[in-house]
Amino acid sequence: MLGPPPITRKHAVVLIAALLLVRGNLVKLAENIQLPRLRAKKLTPQELTDAVQQVYIEEDGLKKLLVPHRDRLSKVPIHPIPATKFHSDAPHFPPIQPSTKPNIDRVFLAQLKAILFRIAFPAFRSKETLILVSHSFFLVLRTVLSIMLDSRLDGVIVRDLVRADGKGFLKGLGLWFLLAIPSTYTNSMIRHLQSKLSLRMRTRVTRYAHDLYLSSAPHLRYYRTGLDGVDQYITADIESWAEALSGLYGNILKPSLDLILFTLQLSRSLGYRGSILLYSTYYLTAAILRAITPAFGRLAAIEARLEGEYRAGMGRIGREGEEIAFYDGGARELDILSRAYLRLISHINNIYKLRIAYEWTEDYVIKYLWSAAGYGLIAVPLLFTRRQRPPSTTGKQQDDAVAGRTETYISNRRLLISLADAGGRLMYAYKDLLELAGLTTRIYALISTLHNLPPVASAEADAEFIRLSKVDIDIPQSTDDSSRVDSTPLVRDLSFMVQNGEHLMITGSNGVGKTSVARILAGLWPPQGADASLGRPHDTVDRPNIVIVPQRAYMVTGSLLDQIIYPHSYPDFVKSGKTIEDLKQILEMVFLAYLPEREGGWTTRKEWRDVLSGGEKQRMGLARVLYHCPKFAILDECTSAVSSDVEGRMYDNLKKHGITLITISLRPSLAKYHTLLLTLTGDGTGKWTLSKVGTPEGRIGIDREIAMLESRLDEKGTWETRLKELEALLSIQEK
Numbered sequence: 001m002l003g004p005p006p007i008t009r010k011h012a013v014v015l016i017a018a019l020l021l022v023r024g025n026l027v028k029l030a031e032n033i034q035l036p037r038l039r040a041k042k043l044t045p046q047e048l049t050d051a052v053q054q055v056y057i058e059e060d061g062l063k064k065l066l067v068p069h070r071d072r073l074s075k076v077p078i079h080p081i082p083a084t085k086f087h088s089d090a091p092h093f094p095p096i097q098p099s100t101k102p103n104i105d106r107v108f109l110a111q112l113k114a115i116l117f118r119i120a121f122p123a124f125r126s127k128e129t130l131i132l133v134s135h136s137f138f139l140v141l142r143t144v145l146s147i148m149l150d151s152r153l154d155g156v157i158v159r160d161l162v163r164a165d166g167k168g169f170l171k172g173l174g175l176w177f178l179l180a181i182p183s184t185y186t187n188s189m190i191r192h193l194q195s196k197l198s199l200r201m202r203t204r205v206t207r208y209a210h211d212l213y214l215s216s217a218p219h220l221r222y223y224r225t226g227l228d229g230v231d232q233y234i235t236a237d238i239e240s241w242a243e244a245l246s247g248l249y250g251n252i253l254k255p256s257l258d259l260i261l262f263t264l265q266l267s268r269s270l271g272y273r274g275s276i277l278l279y280s281t282y283y284l285t286a287a288i289l290r291a292i293t294p295a296f297g298r299l300a301a302i303e304a305r306l307e308g309e310y311r312a313g314m315g316r317i318g319r320e321g322e323e324i325a326f327y328d329g330g331a332r333e334l335d336i337l338s339r340a341y342l343r344l345i346s347h348i349n350n351i352y353k354l355r356i357a358y359e360w361t362e363d364y365v366i367k368y369l370w371s372a373a374g375y376g377l378i379a380v381p382l383l384f385t386r387r388q389r390p391p392s393t394t395g396k397q398q399d400d401a402v403a404g405r406t407e408t409y410i411s412n413r414r415l416l417i418s419l420a421d422a423g424g425r426l427m428y429a430y431k432d433l434l435e436l437a438g439l440t441t442r443i444y445a446l447i448s449t450l451h452n453l454p455p456v457a458s459a460e461a462d463a464e465f466i467r468l469s470k471v472d473i474d475i476p477q478s479t480d481d482s483s484r485v486d487s488t489p490l491v492r493d494l495s496f497m498v499q500n501g502e503h504l505m506i507t508g509s510n511g512v513g514k515t516s517v518a519r520i521l522a523g524l525w526p527p528q529g530a531d532a533s534l535g536r537p538h539d540t541v542d543r544p545n546i547v548i549v550p551q552r553a554y555m556v557t558g559s560l561l562d563q564i565i566y567p568h569s570y571p572d573f574v575k576s577g578k579t580i581e582d583l584k585q586i587l588e589m590v591f592l593a594y595l596p597e598r599e600g601g602w603t604t605r606k607e608w609r610d611v612l613s614g615g616e617k618q619r620m621g622l623a624r625v626l627y628h629c630p631k632f633a634i635l636d637e638c639t640s641a642v643s644s645d646v647e648g649r650m651y652d653n654l655k656k657h658g659i660t661l662i663t664i665s666l667r668p669s670l671a672k673y674h675t676l677l678l679t680l681t682g683d684g685t686g687k688w689t690l691s692k693v694g695t696p697e698g699r700i701g702i703d704r705e706i707a708m709l710e711s712r713l714d715e716k717g718t719w720e721t722r723l724k725e726l727e728a729l730l731s732i733q734e735k
């Protein structure tokens with residue numbers, strides 16, 4: 001009776017191959033069906049420009065970034081990491097010991113565990129896990145296929161050839177081609193999933209680092225980390241780490257699997273003696289290679305640091321190009337940059353040199369030691385079976401025995417080659433693991449430094465005024481800064497109060513600590529002193545309490561409109577209810593009304609730092625104050641490049657808007673716009689005086705300016721004499 005044909009292994013293989021092939025097409029088909037529905041509609045150029053300006057929208061209670069791509073727009077939802085997550089993660093990132101050297105040890109495992117399970121794989125049920133599982137599946141499949149294809153089938157084909165079995169040979173060849181299809185597909189899937197895993201881990205860690213680094217007050221980690229070259233850590237090191245880790249998973253899992261499966265296969269035909277020899281070879285090789293492996297982890301960490309130094313040097317030149325050009329400092333900068341680059345490449349060269357010796361030994365051991373052992377091992381079954389051959393055998397039986405031995409030889413030889421290859425890759429993986437240890441230490445150092453920065457003690461938002469009481473102002477010391485000695489604070493026991501409508505001017509010579517007062521008020525530096533206390537008014541819905549305009553004008557990436565509303569974004573601007581008309585009025589008040597026309601509109605995007613003049617940038621700073629209209633504005637030398645008549649009118653405008661001013665300046669002529677004058681003595685004792693402008697004490701500053709002007713007038717006679725001398729000189733030369 002004819003039943004359904006039994007499902008053989010061959011059928012199963014054909015089925016797998018067919019499924020794998022069709023799978024790719026199914027995915028494409030699904031994409032094609034879904035895409036027209038999911039795809040965003042095409043936008044006009046104007047709509048795209050608006051989207052760039054808009055940056056993000058708030059939809060379904062989520063912030064969605066608008067990302068233009070070609071002529072369409074995709075909305076990427078942003079899920080900010082909640083503060084509670086950072087709070088619960090912090091204990092997993094204790095500070096790194098300065099003496100820690102990257103190596104494969106407990107410290108490395110603890111660091112890797114913290115980064116992996118707190119950040120890169122935060123949940124068991126995540127997309128990353130799915131990718132990892134698929135990746136592992138393909139890695140196992142690859143090994144299984146290579147056992148079938150490379151060793152078994154290879155042996156069978158050669159056996160049939162030796163036997164002159166044409167039918168068997170052709171069958172074997174057909175199966176070979178068939179198996180090659182899933183085998184090659186598996187290879188490309190392994191590479192694809194590895195890159196995908198790397199990208200996802202990079203994104204997770206990068207987002208985490210971004211959110212932590214750019215934390216707002218009271219943490220302000222971006223301002224306070226003190227870590228050199230944070231850009232290198234976040235941009236390059238995280239990427240290298242993710243690539244190294246995802247590559248390593250395949251590089252360890254696959255050869256390990258190969259090694260186990262091939263060894264099992266081989267030991268089946270080798271017997272116990274062969275197996276012992278095989279394992280002894282492994283042990284010996286591992287011992288030799290461990291002994292000669294250089295400290296690749298430490299070398300990788302140093303390389304990343306030097307890379308960062310070179311990158312920082314390059315960035316500085318880009319940022320401060322104009323200043324360098326004024327000094328014609330190209331040659332000097334070239335020296336600095338070349339030095340950084342040379343240090344980097346000489347380090348990389350050293351690594352290459354170390355690698356020669358290492359790879360030489362590795363190759364020798366894996367290729368030749370293993371091959372020699374391999375010949376010995378193959379000889380075991382051959383010689384053993386030969387010796388056991390029964391004395392009387394027919395010609396046909398002899399042929400079969402030769403064919404059988406050839407098959408065993410080919411299979412074992414193949415297995416040994418694959419074993420050597422797997423062993424070689426495992427050894428490479430060991431080197432990669434050391435490099436990963438170096439990169440892990442860097443990423444861990446970044447995250448743990450950010451986590452371990454205590455928040456700055458914030459001022460009590462308790463009052464309608466700004467209040468400082470018994471505050472010592474001193475440069476904050478980092479815990480590991482052993483070079484600094486205890487010194488007198490810049491300002492000692494500072495106490496003052498500025499009520500709404502009073503205006504304070506802070507003066508004193510350079511470096512005396514004027515800006516540091518603003519730093520304390522902004523929460524950048526902690527107030528020091530046993531009884532120190534600080535109070536500031538609270539923000540209200542329509543008005544922030546304090547806006548500070550720093551000494552160096554800062555221009556944000558974006559449009560002209562973005563410059564005025566900074567740190568607001570466009571959606572904040574829309575929400576505030578203000579209009580372009582309001583912005584025009586603000587620009588008029590700071591005498592910049594001509595800017596939108598000159599620069600080609602409100603949405604023009606330029607490198608504003610270079611486009612605007614020094615004075616224009618300072619006026620833009622004041623435009624920001626008028627836009628936000630805070631209760632208090634701290635102006636740090638931010639009108640030094642503005643002519644004094646314009647400066648006066650801008651001060652009047654600020655006051656008209658009900659903004660209480662705290663001005664930091666060296667120019668006594670500004671005192672007339674204020675009611676209080678705080679003078680920091682600057683004699684090294686930390687003393688200060690507070691007086692009302694117009695009172696005898698308050699006049700001291702003005703008197704000082706008058707005295708300075710009078711002394712210049714006294715020199716008038718000397719200048720006139722010199723002028724006459726020069727004119728006389730000229731007339732002699734003309735004759």
Ligand SMILES: Nc1ncnc2c1ncn2[C@@H]1O[C@H](COP(=O)(O)OP(=O)(O)OP(=O)(O)O)[C@@H](O)[C@H]1O
Nearest residue numbers: 475490508509510511512513514515516517551666
């Ligand atoms: N981050 C810092 N690390 C170390 N020292 C600092 C830091 N910031 C400021 N200082 C030092 O603190 C002192 C006071 O600086 P501050 O900027 O307050 O001076 P200033 O009175 O505003 O000076 P200027 O009139 O020149 O602007 C200076 O000696 C400066 O070198």
